[in-house]
Each structure stands twice: as structure tokens, then as C-alpha cells.
Amino acid sequence: MTLTETQIQDNYNELRKIIIDTFEGDRLTKLNEMYDDLEDRMVVAPASSVEHYHNSKVGGYVEHILHVIKFSQQIKKIWEDAGASIDFTDEELIFAAMHHDLGKCGDELGNEFYTPNESEWHIKNQGKIYNVNPDIEHMDVTDRSFFLLQQYGIKYSKQEFYGIRLADGMYVKANEAYLKTSMPTMMLRTHLPIIIHQADMMATYYERDMWKTGNKKDAKKVEKSVNKIKQAVDTEVKEKFTKSTDAKDIFNELFGEKKW
Numbered sequence: 001m002t003l004t005e006t007q008i009q010d011n012y013n014e015l016r017k018i019i020i021d022t023f024e025g026d027r028l029t030k031l032n033e034m035y036d037d038l039e040d041r042m043v044v045a046p047a048s049s050v051e052h053y054h055n056s057k058v059g060g061y062v063e064h065i066l067h068v069i070k071f072s073q074q075i076k077k078i079w080e081d082a083g084a085s086i087d088f089t090d091e092e093l094i095f096a097a098m099h100h101d102l103g104k105c106g107d108e109l110g111n112e113f114y115t116p117n118e119s120e121w122h123i124k125n126q127g128k129i130y131n132v133n134p135d136i137e138h139m140d141v142t143d144r145s146f147f148l149l150q151q152y153g154i155k156y157s158k159q160e161f162y163g164i165r166l167a168d169g170m171y172v173k174a175n176e177a178y179l180k181t182s183m184p185t186m187m188l189r190t191h192l193p194i195i196i197h198q199a200d201m202m203a204t205y206y207e208r209d210m211w212k213t214g215n216k217k218d219a220k221k222v223e224k225s226v227n228k229i230k231q232a233v234d235t236e237v238k239e240k241f242t243k244s245t246d247a248k249d250i251f252n253e254l255f256g257e258k259k260w
Contacts, residue, residue, distance in 0.1 A: 001057075001214035008059035012043045015062055015098075018069065022094050027154060034152040041112045042105045047207070049114055051127035054207040061104055064203055065097070071206075072097045072199035079191060088159045088192045095156065096163025096196050103144030108151045111136040113144075142168070159192045166193035167200050 003011070019031055035042070047055035047064035055064045072093055080086050106112040114130035122128040139147065145164055149156060156164070166175050166188075181187060188194070 001210055003057065003059040003063065008043060008062070011059060011062045011066060012039070014066060018094065018098070022091055030152050030154045034148070034154065037152075038105050038148075041110075045105055045112065046114050046130055047101065047104065049117075049128060049130040049132065051129050051211060052208065054204040054211075056127075056129045060207075061101065064207065065101065067203035067206060068100065068196070068199045069094055069097045071202045072195055075195050075198050075202070079195065084191060087190050088163075092157055092159045092163070092192060093195070096160045096167070096192060097199060099145055099149065100164050100167035100196060100200060101141060101145065102148055103139070103141035105148070106133070107136050107139075107144065108148060113141075142172075159190045162188065162190055163192040163196045167196045169197040169201070 016035060019028070019035065023031055042062060044058050045061035046057055047053075047060040050056055055061070073090075076086065076093060104113045111133055113133055113136060115133045117123055117128050117131050119128075142165060146161075162178075166178055169175060170179060178188065178193075
């Protein structure tokens with residue numbers, strides 16, 4: 001489901017408002033500086049490259065970030081109501097949710113991360129709407145997120161580090177060292193990364209469902225339009241050539257009855 005220009009702008013304004021309402025002091029100043037610099041790319045960036053992944057559309061990145069922020073707050077409340085220990089602040093939760101995919105906004109040189117796919121075949125047959133920009137230096141998305149933050153001198157807490165670093169959970173092999181250990185001293189000492197991962201997964205599946213729903217609605221619109229055209233053509237043919245509704249009569253009048 002594509003976003004309108006108004007929706008794209010409203011989403012970005014909402015994200016900037018969350019920044020102003022959540023952070024303060026030097027960190028707020030540096031965050032605003034980074035978001036000012038990245039705005040042109042960030043506001044139109046997709047969240048993924050393939051349509052059946054999640055939010056592979058113009059403005060998809062910001063919408064995805066808003067979903068993860070919202071869902072992480074809801075999941076945190078569920079954990080809290082269940083009696084779990086909440087060992088992080090709301091600011092840390094929002095910071096981690098907001099920047100877990102920051103690397104998808106491109107690099108510090110002004111290069112965007114995703115570029116539109118020019119291959120109609122790949123778009124039609126594989127749903128691959130975007131490609132990773134060949135001009136951008138290779139770097140893992142999470143690593144690029146940290147790199148961009150340090151480029152602007154934006155500090156983050158240990159909890160925020162874990163929240164961003166492990167947002168992809170076991171989908172990233174490197175995370176196994178943090179998540180697949182039986183040693184008590186090596187186990188995570190904060191629930192923040194688990195909550196961020198759950199929120200990210202929830203947002204991903206939610207956005208995929210929205211894509212499926214949008215496709216079904218589009219398919220129904222097309223089918224409805226096609227049926228209207230068929231009915232109009234059928235009516236015009238019948239009125240023009242015959243008063244009969246019999247298919248054989250219509251065929252004979254259109255093409256002539258063959259004598260053999």
C-alpha cells in the first residue's frame with residue numbers, strides 16, 4: 001500500500017516530534033543535527049528491498065520506525081504488567097527502537113542505501129523493488145547505524161547498544177554469541193534487546209499483512225473494473241447486432257453463419 005505525500009510528511013513530522021519530546025540537552029542537539037542532514041534521504045527511504053518483506057515503498061522506513069517505537073512501548077507494558085524487571089528508561093527504549101535500522105538511510109557521504117530497481121523483470125517476477133546502492137561502501141546495516149551515530153557524536157548507553165545490536169535476534173548469526181549461551185555470566189542482563197526484537201518482528205509481520213491486504217484490495221478493484229468493461233462490451237454488442245441473447249445467434253450475426 002503506497003503512502004501519499006501527506007502521509008509521508010506527517011510520519012516524518014511525528015518522528016521529529018518524538019525526538020523533541022523524548023531527548024534533551026546535548027543529545028537532542030546532535031540528534032536534530034543528524035536528522036536534519038539525513039532528512040532528504042530518510043523521508044523517502046523504504047524499509048526493505050522486496051515488496052513481500054516489509055514496507056518496501058517510498059516512506060516505508062519512517063513508518064516502520066514509528067511502528068517499532070509504538071509496539072516496543074506496548075510490549076514493555078506487557079512485560080511490566082507480568083512482573084518482569086524493567087531495567088531501562090523510556091528514553092533508552094525509544095532511542096534503541098528509533099535507531100535499530102538507521103543504517104538503511106545511507107552513509108555519511110550522502111549516498112542512499114536503497115536505489116530503485118530498473119529491471120522490470122525482477123520487479124514483476126521477484127517483487128524486488130529496490131537494490132542496495134552499488135556506490136555505497138559495504139557495511140552491515142547495524143554496524144552502519146552505530147557508525148552514523150558516532151559520526152555525529154551521539155552517545156548511547158550500554159542498554160541502548162544491546163537494543164540496537166540485537167534487534168534482529170537470531171536472524172543474524174553474529175548475535176548467537178549473545179543469545180545462545182548457557183553461561184550465567186554471559187547471559188543478557190537487560191530485557192531491552194528482547195523487547196526491541198519482538199517489536200521489530202511485530203512491525204514486520206504487521207506491515208507484511210498490510211501489503212497482502214492492499215494487494216487483495218487492488219486485485220478486487222481490477223477485477224471489478226474488468227467485469228464492468230466486459231458487461232459494457234457485451235451490452236453494446238447485443239444492442240448493435242441482435243435482439244437475441246442467445247450466444248449462437250450473436251456469433252452468427254457477427255461472423256456470418258457458415259453453410260456446410
